[in-house]
Amino acid sequence: MVLIWLPGEMHQRLLEGLPAWSRIHKLLSQATETHYAAGVWRLGCELPDALALLQIAERVYPESAPLIRIAIRKAGQATSPPVMKDPPDDARELYPEPERLPLRRLASVHLLLFSFPVLHFLDRVRELVRRVL
Numbered sequence: 001m002v003l004i005w006l007p008g009e010m011h012q013r014l015l016e017g018l019p020a021w022s023r024i025h026k027l028l029s030q031a032t033e034t035h036y037a038a039g040v041w042r043l044g045c046e047l048p049d050a051l052a053l054l055q056i057a058e059r060v061y062p063e064s065a066p067l068i069r070i071a072i073r074k075a076g077q078a079t080s081p082p083v084m085k086d087p088p089d090d091a092r093e094l095y096p097e098p099e100r101l102p103l104r105r106l107a108s109v110h111l112l113l114f115s116f117p118v119l120h121f122l123d124r125v126r127e128l129v130r131r132v133l
Helices: 008-017 023-029 047-060 062-079 089-094 103-132
Strands: 002-007 040-045
Touching: 002 008, 002 047, 002 062, 008 023, 008 040, 008 047, 008 062, 023 040, 023 047, 040 047, 047 062
Parallel strands: none
Antiparallel strands: 002 040
8 A cells, every 4th residue: 555645736736637537536536635734635545556646647747756756665665575684493404504615725716716817927928938039
């Protein structure tokens, strides 16, 4: 559920810019004015309707689009599942941590990778010495 708060002017302009038969017009006409903030309309709708309202608002009254985007973003954050920090013990048994490479093996890989430029340099020096002599 997406809750969109629209100032009265934006609400009125969006209503005027839509045909009366459209679903978004019906949603806007069913919006309730808040008692504690005069002139602010509260619209509750589902995500597809909010996205359709956003597309229409970008064409009809572009100044209202950022408010609708913020409401959609907040609704998306509220519905996202919580992130599990530590997997349960059963999951640890099914997916054991990968083995860490021993230091000697890791050093040999680095030495091998470092030796390629050195070997290339030695080959160039050998070629230069051969040409000179």
